[in-house]
Amino acid sequence: MSELRGVGIGLGVAQGPVARMAEPLPAPEDVASTRTPEEELARVREAVAAVARELEDRGSKAGGLAREVLEAQAMMAEDPTLDQEVSTRVNAGKTGEFAVHDAFATFRDMLAAMGGYLGERAADLDDVAQRVIARLRGLPAPGIPDPGHPFVLVAKDLAPADTALLDLDKVLALVTTDGGPTSHTAILAREKSIVAIVGAAAAKDLADGETVIVDAAKGVVTTDPTAEDLAQAQHRADARAAAASAPITPGALADGTAVPLLANLGKPGGAAEAVELGAEGVGLFRTEFLFLSATQAPTVEEQTKSYTELLQAFPGKKVVVRALDAGADKPLAFLNDAHEENPALGLRGLRALRASEDILREQLTALAQADAATDADLWVMAPMVSTVEETEYFVALAKDYGIKTAGVMVEVPSSALLADKVLAIADFASIGTNDLTQYTLAADRLLGSVSSFQDPWHPAVLQLIKATGDGGRANGKPVGICGEAAADPLLAVVLVGLGAGTLSMAPTALADVRATLLQYSREDAERIAEAALAASDAASARAAAQEAAGTPAA
């Protein structure tokens, strides 16, 4: 038996036979073609068309965002400029395979040299080239394997195109050699509750068919497991499955301290699933969906209808609604259409709402009306508040409209550092860990090249969360978390230790977080948080917390 290490996503454990994603094909050799240029070109065009149709087909099955990406890839395959480049090469006596490889490589290098977003499109183009060459050679296309039985998928990293059609019933676990806790694979694993370990570099040596144990709680892949190892892993998996189907209890620590577990929702329609999974309310309701597809702000009536639908699903429970958060990653033309060099630092969040105050006033009107018509406990918060003055502005305006509980999101370090003053005014604070991490580490969360900075375990981020928790305690005001961080079970314990009273997350993460919280007392949580705070970087904070926590029993 030996062990490979990576970063575990979630707490699950699974076992099964390895199936690897097909390795990239070796580059075709530059040898003279034995066919005529016409024959070569006909072969290439047939292959290109077949690949394009297959990509379109996968796109229409996947739908949504994946469809856009796959259709763009299909267009790349049949690109007229590329076809010209391929023709030039086969006319010079090259094989179809080499012509495709070489012509695609020209574009790929150009895109890669442009860096950033365009650099990332180079990978899309590589994928298309591989598919065309595989087709020309009569080989299986690289991508998700289909061994005909459930498997542990081992890959370098998963691209959106790979995951779009991943048959989750067949995938026992995911192991990647590249990618970190914010990679596409990790996000997918969290969203779908798949056992996963990312960044396990040594997994490149795993062979098809060999049985492994994937232990996400420890971040370890065990190879050549003994019968006893397998039985133990099975026992833990069964216990966890039983826990997941166990009666849902309100979120609490081992000593009974209540930690209400809430859901992050983006549409009223998600409410039923959240309630089923045990959400005790909503910790973050994003209102952007009402605005994103519109060229004009929706009317008060339209908004009231949506908010009422949401609030009706949570009678007697807390529902925290965030005022429209536009800008940066979700620009809205009618709020701010100015070109900004640094949109994340620009006119966004509450700043943008203030500049178009009628939109904020209409939203508050609609929320107050929906509140009056329902029995939920409505809280409303402003996004991206960075000063005490902004807090005063928002809270006063919300109260004018009859909103009973008005608070702020803490996403900017300035608000965390002045939390005692912010929370003297606001009724509550909710920490948005994704943006707080982006602003603390000065790393654009949408930029792949700096994604390694986007880790909420960073002690600088944890210190700001503690400062916010302290500000809440000093004023007797609640502080909650609504960010990806709350869905990481061990980090959730740390967040409670730092002063968070409620945790809000994607509903699928609730079961794991609930089970983990039940293993630690408040004293434990504070001790584990202290250990993480004392570290000097994200990885050592995570390791210190794991050590302070001991290995969880299940």
Add this chain to the structure above:
Amino acid sequence: MTAVSRTVRIGSSHGLHARPAKLFAQAAKDAGIDVTVAKEPGAPVNAASILGVISLGAEKGDYVTLTADGDRAEGVLDALAELLTTDHDE
């Protein structure tokens, strides 16, 4: 035949790549006449080529020049110009 040109400013928040590039190249292809698009000081590329269009690296606010020949050039360029100035990422 004389070539017709239009110089327009990119309206999409994320520039002329991803979805806007796909929509634009598709529309240029569907137009059925040869159209080129150029971003100074680069050379013109085939507007129906998604790779050519992406490789311009045009960001929001950049100016690009569309050129086409023939009777239908005016109408086609008007339609394509409108596509470029619209924000598809809203």
